[in-house]
Amino acid sequence: MYSNKTMKSALETMMFMWGEPLEVRDAAEVLEADKNVIRGLFRELQAEYEQEGRGIRIREVDDAFSFVTLAENDMFLKKLCTPVRVRRLSQAALEVLAIIAYRQPVTRSEIDSIRGIKSERVIDGLIDKGLVEISGRSEGVGRPLIYATTKEFLKKFGFSSLKDLPEVPEYEEMRREREEEGYGQLAMDFEGKE
Numbered sequence: 001m002y003s004n005k006t007m008k009s010a011l012e013t014m015m016f017m018w019g020e021p022l023e024v025r026d027a028a029e030v031l032e033a034d035k036n037v038i039r040g041l042f043r044e045l046q047a048e049y050e051q052e053g054r055g056i057r058i059r060e061v062d063d064a065f066s067f068v069t070l071a072e073n074d075m076f077l078k079k080l081c082t083p084v085r086v087r088r089l090s091q092a093a094l095e096v097l098a099i100i101a102y103r104q105p106v107t108r109s110e111i112d113s114i115r116g117i118k119s120e121r122v123i124d125g126l127i128d129k130g131l132v133e134i135s136g137r138s139e140g141v142g143r144p145l146i147y148a149t150t151k152e153f154l155k156k157f158g159f160s161s162l163k164d165l166p167e168v169p170e171y172e173e174m175r176r177e178r179e180e181e182g183y184g185q186l187a188m189d190f191e192g193k194e
Contacts, residue, residue, distance in 0.1 A: 007031050008041050011065075021064035021151065039063070061154050062161060071158075089129075096122045097131060101153070101165055105135050105146035123147060131156065 002010070010031060015022050028038040042065045046058040059068045069077065089097065096119050099111050111119045126132040135148035149162070159165065 001033070002031060004041060007033065007038070008045055011038070011041060011045060015058070015065060015067050018066075021059075021061050021066040021155070023064045025063075059155075059158075060160050062151055064151070066155075090122075092119075092122050093126060097126055097149070097153070100126075100132055100147050101149050101162070104148040104162075105138075106148075107138050107140070107144045107146055109144060111147075 011022075011027060014027060014030065024035050024039045024042065027042075028035040031038060042058065042060070046060065046065070049057050055070045055073050056067050057070055058065055095115060096111055099114050100106055100123075103110065103114075108119060108123060111123070123132060127134070130150055130152040132147050132153070133150050134145050136146050137143040138146050153159075154161065
């Protein structure tokens with residue numbers, strides 16, 4: 001058994017090299033330790049980074065952990081990375097993504113019914129961006145495909161879990177705030193910070 005100090009060091013190294021959220025079970029297997037111990041060490045590291053005011057933070061997403069940049073340092077990254085081509089989600093994509101996020105698992109016909117317009121191409125685009133996935137088939141007539149959001153959705157929008165989704169009134173307030181800040185319609189930068 002390794003010391004906690006050694007395991008924390010190893011967790012930092014693995015998160016840095018892995019490039020995507022490191023699952024607790026994978027880290028526990030590598031370190032030959034209990035998952036609860038590893039989860040606790042991840043959370044200790046997370047607290048240490050926050051207490052020290054570091055520019056890198058540790059985010060938990062669905063029992064996995066990864067390094068992210070501190071949101072307050074966004075302006076420095078934008079200066080460093082300018083010019084960066086920004087790809088934004090269309091209004092239609094945002095509508096479909098919101099429906100899926102709040103109603104999942106949901107069929108295409110349910111999405112179409114809520115929007116009042118066909119959504120197949122929009123859903124395909126969200127799948128291509130890795131924000132939505134086919135999560136199975138409905139038990140309804142014809143067993144249509146059902147859709148859900150992905151871990152990438154949580155990561156890109158800064159949520160730890162679906163429980164962090166804002167209530168609808170909060171969503172309206174966020175939209176107004178972003179418009180006041182000059183962002184216009186809600187948009188997602190897929191090449192900037194996470």
